[in-house]
Amino acid sequence: MSDSLNAQMRDEIDDQVAEAFDAYLAGRLAEPGPLRTALATRRSAGVVLGTISLGTLATALAPATVPVVCWIWGAIAFVDTAWLLTARRH
Known part of the structure; x- marks a missing residue:
């Protein structure tokens, strides 16, 4: 049971990191350069x-x-x- 819980937590963290990285890149691409x-x-x-x-x-x-x-x-x-x-x- 704890292995599946850990896997679910890892998936959720991975999704949150990916969303944060996407938001960061979108902001950086909007900046002039x-x-x-x-x-x-x-x-x-x-x-x-x-x-x-x-x-x-x-x-x-x-x-x-x-x-x-x-x-x-x-x-x-x-x-x-x-x-x-x-x-x-x-």
């Missing part, structure tokens, strides 16, 4: 998605060392951030 602005204008979304796609390809082809992968994704983060900030100004 550079990525949301870029997606709304559709000007920069292609550039951001393109750099992420190229980064994924570069990561797959790069030697499996941590510094190489960090440089690849660091460069992508820099380019995307600069592009989004530039898009926000226009």
Whole structure:
């Protein structure tokens, strides 16, 4: 009996956590930001998605060392951030 009670309590807690997380995400998505602005204008979304796609390809082809992968994704983060900030100004 206690096992079924524990399972029911876990299910109820899981449902409550999922609902709270959904509410949190809905609130965060409603906030303005550079990525949301870029997606709304559709000007920069292609550039951001393109750099992420190229980064994924570069990561797959790069030697499996941590510094190489960090440089690849660091460069992508820099380019995307600069592009989004530039898009926000226009």
